[in-house]
Amino acid sequence: MNGEENKIYNVLIADDHQMFVDGLKALLRKEKNIQIAGEVSNGADALQAIIKKQPDLLITDISMPGLSGVELTREVKSRYPEVKILVLSMYNDREIVSEILMSEAEGYILKNTGRQELSNAISRILGNSTYYSNEVLNIMMTRIKRQKKAEKNTSLLTARETEIIKLIMEEYSSEEIAEKLFISKRTVDTHRKNIIQKTNTRTLVGLLKFAIENNLAEINQ
Amino acid sequence: MNGEENKIYNVLIADDHQMFVDGLKALLRKEKNIQIAGEVSNGADALQAIIKKQPDLLITDISMPGLSGVELTREVKSRYPEVKILVLSMYNDREIVSEILMSEAEGYILKNTGRQELSNAISRILGNSTYYSNEVLNIMMTRIKRQKKAEKNTSLLTARETEIIKLIMEEYSSEEIAEKLFISKRTVDTHRKNIIQKTNTRTLVGLLKFAIENNLAEINQ
DNA sequence: GACCGAATACCTAAAAATCTGTATATTCTA
DNA sequence: TAGAATATACAGATTTTTAGGTATTCGGTC
Structure with missing residues (x-):
């Protein structure tokens, strides 16, 4: 990763589906420079864990009991802006993609993402960039195009x-x-x-x- | 499980996302009576594996390289109808749900399903029943209602x-x-x-x- | 065979939209 | 300040739709 190749990054996982968490942990354990700082299954616990562990990166699902991933992202960015956030979600519908983009997460990928892309996303984000998967980018582009066409027509x-x-x-x-x-x-x-x-x-x-x-x-x- | 409590059921996993497969295997290993017969990452390999291993249950994703889960389901049901099929997918959109239902899979659940529900689904299917998650059932109901309303209006x-x-x-x-x-x-x-x-x-x-x-x-x- | 609904066609009248045009005042921009 | 665009309003005429009705024929059902 850029700049600090010996640094160990702490990663907090927030997801209430054990199947995902297990798979994600298995993948993350293969990454150098990554240490799993903890795993929680709801937004409130995530906030507590961030206070306690001060992770570099939060990987969060969107639909969780209580505080959703969108709300969690907003809360974290307002209170601990230095914590980077990668949303790892099943949903690719436009409403949710928009909300996440508005919430200043550094990345958004779908849960069908392969390991290589996930690894790449994490690297980019920890290297102070952003990463959105192609599906998410496509949704954004489609939405922008459509809005521009409507604006052109109605202008x-x-x-x-x-x-x-x-x-x-x-x-x-x-x-x-x-x-x-x-x-x-x-x-x-x-x-x-x-x-x-x-x-x-x-x-x-x-x-x-x-x-x-x-x-x-x-x-x- | 019903009737044959000492029987070991062989399960074949077809999914090209390692994160899911790892998580799924971790979950299945906790189940009694379940043995993982194999794992493949595309539809063609799945067919080969079914010939070779003759599993009781196929757990398959939908989007895979080459033969999709929908096509795989149809093929398996036409050639090896005794193999039960549970679709485990990310997608909950109506088109795909409809196609799966037409393809005679015994179950369809979403990848955000918890372990308990997954276990329950597998039990039901291996016990000669079906299992569709609530989200899938809701999509079905919404679609049926909507169609009925349109039919009523246009009739x-x-x-x-x-x-x-x-x-x-x-x-x-x-x-x-x-x-x-x-x-x-x-x-x-x-x-x-x-x-x-x-x-x-x-x-x-x-x-x-x-x-x-x-x-x-x-x-x- | 009777009855009913659908499809067809017509009537007179009224309402509304559309067409093609001209004109003035206001606001905004260069 | 001039020019352009927008908003407004009007004129007469034509077209189209809408309204409320009556009537006949045909096919299906009981």
Whole structure:
């Protein structure tokens, strides 16, 4: 590892699934420079262990009894920012990936990661870098791309037009929109005309699809 | 276990993630009546090992190089139906759960399962029953409920009405629908009137939302 | 054979949206 | 300060949908 090749790094494991912990420990024992400082199965115990052992690195699952890994990460970063955190989780859904990224963990990999990648992640993180697995990076990229596309599409629209669209999607007629916004119905009609042109749609159905695809309306599904 | 308390069951493990395999083996070694017959890291090797060792139970991951767990399950069930199969996977998304259920595996649990539940699952399966974890069952129930609701909603509609809705969602006007279906525009108008009444919507926007929510139309998202 | 639902088609009328255009005021930016 | 964009509003006309109704035919079921 960078810079301090004889340093022994203490690693705390937080995970309530013994199968993972056993497998993880077996892997970590093969690493030079790594010492397992402890293992806990919930967030509260993790905090206690951090106070006591002051590990260099916390490897934590997300779903644990009581304090989740997300909450634990936030707490640790606010109280012991020098402790590095690698999230090792089963979940790859977008909500959770986002929350973890917001929580300033230094890494996030999935539990199907091989040993080599895990080892690499730990090295990177202990060497003051970050490590996110490809799946996680892909989720991030997809999300960013999608957001950019929606922003590009909706940036063609003025604030008023966006507002009109949202009210259309809430099933207001043009007259009702006029009343609600204290403007003339003729104004609403002009806005509608402009919206249809700008969004390259040609019917109300097309506009509805545009709105949903660009997060201007929600559908329960 | 039921009936044959002194019988030793041979278990084959198929998983390409060493961390899991180590953890799983550690757990299985604590079980009476269980002997680890082997471990492989891909589907093809699993088939070879089944021929050679004839295990009672195969515990398999889903995502493996080459033959996936789904394909492996199908193959094993078609050639060696007496071999029981427990899928132990990270993925809980609906598509994969469905495929596994169709493939006649005797069980499906997630890799975050605790030891007790894993032990219970194995016992149940070796005792000629099935075992699916709660998360998997919840996915099944949610899917069934959702499908039933959509069926209930759309069962109010006749085939022609459903067809009209789909064409509306493809942005055909009533006149265009009439031309396409070789019927009068008046007929289309009557269908639309009836559709609005039956779906308890009051606007075209409302109808479109109904259609999307009940899988009569798709939105890219 | 009777009955019912689906599909079809039509009627008159009203409401709403859309189309193509012109115009003015306000706000923002260079 | 000028210019551009946005927001507003209006005009007349056309198109489309919606509303509330009646009617006939066909196929399926009892």
